[in-house]
Amino acid sequence: MIWVTFFVSAAIVVVAAQKLAQYGDVIAIRTRLGGMFIGTLLLAAATSLPELLTTISAINQTVPDLAAGNIFGSCMFNMFMLGVLDLVVRRGRILRVVLRNHAISGGLAVLLGSLSVFFILAKLPWAVGWIGLDSLTLIAVYVGGVWLLNSNNPGISAEAELDAGQAGLPSLTWSIAGFLVATGVLVVVTPWLVSSSKGIAEATGISTGFVGAALVAIVTSLPELVTTIAAARIGAFDLAIGNLFGSNCFNIFALGLTDFxxxxxxxxxxxxxTxxxxxxxxVTLTALGLFGNVARIERRLLFIEVDALLxxxxxxxxxWLLYTRGLMA
Structure with missing residues (x-):
């Protein structure tokens, strides 16, 4: 019964999150934001909302390691998807053709991830009320990074918005309504996903941290996978890469927000x-993705780029390391 609950709730989360991402994309276009900014902020936030709600639900069910595993495992899987994109997009080397401005979002993801590692190990005692100063720092760094991204955002012209309207996209009002409905579905379903994941950990003897980093993180990251591949197939490479780097940034922001x-x-x-x-x-996987974006090394082994293979x-x-640590926990 636990596994049935897990798979049913996972399926609902994926469908709702896909709708969330679709409506978030339309909202971004209707408000005339640029492709890179759409992917890095709005689309990334939309597809990462399941991680945030799952993490909050895990906190409410007193499994903080599952919450952290979900966040960090999702960051790992997002970068794994960069390699997947290299296999899916055969007509070009995707990390070589996107804007170098993704170095800002990639660098921000590395910075936020590194700070989270430092804060977890440091065990800082300082807080403002019940909220840790470390969590507030993560939130402040994310907000500052978003401001920097916005200042480097070229935006979408009025002509591009007109083309979007001619393409039959939903109206802004309809998209906002759909976004809110999808969010409501996620709020209802994510507690089922967390409780069933906790039950799986107890039944198998594997730590909740590994279950969060593997099962839950992959499920909550499927919307990023679907949205990113769809964007890449239509040639929207900046949207695809921005979504992945931006999701990693938002995930660490969600880690800080969870402290509330x-x-x-x-x-x-x-x-x-641990x-x-x-x-x-x-962090290391994100750094590899960032290196691929900045270095633009023209080298493939058979049919895959070297950085994607790494x-x-x-x-x-x-x-494998997380699995062995999970069995010993």
Whole structure:
């Protein structure tokens, strides 16, 4: 019964999150924001909302390691998808053709991930009320990074918005309504996903941290996978890459935001230090993706780029390490 609940709730989360991403994309176009900014902020926030709601639900069910595992595992899977894109998009080397401005979002993701590792290990005691100063710092860095991205955003012209209208996209009002309905579905369903995941961890003897980093993180990241591949297939490479880097930024922002719902202490200080392995893997994979965007090395091994191959290998090794640590927990 636990597995049935998990798969049913996972399927509902994926469908609702896809609708969330679709309506979020239309909202961004209707408000004349640029392709890179759409992917890095709005679309990334929309497709990462399941991670945020799942993390909050995990906190309410007193499984903070599952919450952290979900966030860091999602960051890892998002970068794994960069390698997937290299296999899906055969007519070009995707990290070589997108804007170098993605270095800002990629660098921001690395910075936020590194800060989260430091704060988890440091166990800082300072707080403002019940909210840790470390969590507030993550939120402030994210907001500052978004401002920097916005200042480098070229935007969408009025002609582009007109073309979007001629293409039959929904109206702004309809899109906002659909976005809110999809959000409501996620709010209702994510507690089922978390409770069933907790039950799976207890039944199998695997740690909740690994279940969060593997099962839950992959499920909540499927909307990013579907949206990113769809964007890449129509040639919207900046939207695709921006969605992945931006989702990693938003995930760490969500980690800080979760502290508002955690009243047993400071959230980051209470996360088990062993979870930093997943966090470091997420940062390293993001750094590899960032390197591929900036370096633009023209080299392939058979049918795959070298940096994409490194991402695949590191992700596989990382999941094996997390699995062995999960069995020992």
């Amino acid at each position: 719902f955690y009243t047993q202490g400071t959230f980051l200080a209470d996360i088990d230090s 979870m930093t392995l997943a966090a470091v893997l997420g 991402i695949f290998v590191l992700y596989g090794l990382g999941m």
